[in-house]
Amino acid sequence: xxxxxxxxxxxxxxxxxxxxxxxxxxxxxxxxxxxxxxxxxxxxxxxxxxxxxxxxxxxxxxxxxxxxxxxxxxxxxxxxxxxxxxxxxxxxxxxxxxxxxxxxxxxxxxxxxxx
Amino acid sequence: xxxxxxxxxxxxxxxxxxxxxxxxxxxxxxxxxxxxxxxxxxxxxxxxxxxxxxxxxxxxxxxxxxxxxxxxxxxxxxxxxxxxxxxxxxxxxxxxxxxxxxxxxxxxxxxx
Numbered sequence: 400x401x402x403x404x405x406x407x408x409x410x411x412x413x414x415x416x417x418x419x420x421x422x423x424x425x426x427x428x429x430x431x432x433x434x435x436x437x438x439x440x441x442x443x444x445x446x447x448x449x450x451x452x453x454x455x456x457x458x459x460x461x462x463x464x465x466x467x468x469x470x471x472x473x474x475x476x477x478x479x480x481x482x483x484x485x486x487x488x489x490x491x492x493x494x495x496x497x498x499x500x501x502x503x504x505x506x507x508x509x510x511x512x513x514x
Numbered sequence: 515x516x517x518x519x520x521x522x523x524x525x526x527x528x529x530x531x532x533x534x535x536x537x538x539x540x541x542x543x544x545x546x547x548x549x550x551x552x553x554x555x556x557x558x559x560x561x562x563x564x565x566x567x568x569x570x571x572x573x574x575x576x577x578x579x580x581x582x583x584x585x586x587x588x589x590x591x592x593x594x595x596x597x598x599x600x601x602x603x604x605x606x607x608x609x610x611x612x613x614x615x616x617x618x619x620x621x622x623x624x625x626x
Contacts, residue, residue, distance in 0.1 A: 405557075431612060442603060442618040492557055496612055503612065505550075507557035 402426060403495045405506035412483055413514055419479045420509045422493030428473035429495035433503070434466075437490040449476050483513040516541045518606055520617035528625050529596055535589040535620045537604035542582045545607040549578050549589050552601045552619070561602075562589070594624045 402425040412418050422432055431450050435443040447463075449455040449470035457463045467479040476495075480487055492508045517540045527533055537547070549561045562571045562578040564587065570579040577590040591598060601621045605614040 433613075442616040443605075443614075444616075445613060448613065490555075502563075503614070505558040505560070508555075510555065 403429075403493065403504045403506040405491075405493055405509050407509060408507060409510050409512075411512045411514065414484050415482055417479055417481045418483055418511060419477055420491055420493075420511075422476045422478070422495065422506050424474045424495040424497070424504070427495075427497045427499070427504075429476075430473065430498045431496040432470055432476040433494045433496075434468060434476075434478050435492045435494070437492060437508075443492060446478075480511065483511070485513045487511065488513045516544075516606065516608060516615045518604060518615050518617040520602075520604060520620050522620060523618065524621040524623075526623040526625060527594060529594060531594050532590070532592050533594055533622075535591070535602050535604075535622070537587040537589070537617055539585045539587075539606050539615070542585055543608070544582065547578075547580055547587050547604060547606050548614070549576075549587075550603045550605065552603060554601075558603070591622075596624045596626050598622060599624045 404423045406421045433448050434446045436446050437443045445458050446461045447455045447457045447468050449468045451470050451473050455468035465481055470476040490508050490510050493506045494503045496503050519538045521536045546565045548563045550558045552558050564571050564580040575592040580587045601619040603619045605616045
């Protein structure tokens with residue numbers, strides 16, 4: 400079946416640094432990718448929707464200048480957490496939509512810890 | 515605004531029991547509903563997807579039902595096993611776009 404990968408799976412960084420998370424669709428073209436954030440014992444919260452070649456659409460309350468999303472190709476989207484702070488520590492999950500089968504496939508997630 | 519609620523938030527049962535997880539949503543105008551499994555610290559595994567025109571889907575020991583008019587879905591797990599222990603999430607896809615609205619999940623523990 401379709402696979403979505405995320406890299407890295409774990410990242411620990413110092414406060415103030417920027418962290419880039421990659422989301423790749425491995426055997427299909429993803430016209431749309433979604434980025435979610437999940438805090439401990441809470442459900443997934445959609446952060447933004449990105450379509451290949453266009454600007455991402457951010458959900459209310461999500462700072463677009465802090466969470467930079469680039470969807471430059473049909474198989475890769477990146478989320479950059481700029482000037483990360485401890486409150487940005489969370490589990491970030493991406494999903495990719497396979498337009499041919501109208502299904503979303505989820506990545507394994509990236510755990511970010513900001514010290 | 516669509517809201518998805520899952521009850522109970524946590525459930526612990528002995529191995530071998532049949533059990534039901536509940537998911538309710540406030541707006542019946544959904545495209546489909548999906549049940550996922552999430553193991554601790556891991557990503558999501560899709561279990562069952564029910565289109566809005568369907569009433570149930572089955573996969574092995576799992577059966578999911580959908581009643582759009584009442585805004586409810588249930589996930590039935592037969593003959594539970596310790597390996598079924600995980601958090602189960604339901605999510606509805608809205609008619610208008612591909613966005614998923616998520617419930618908070620039910621944490622299931624199956625005791626050996």
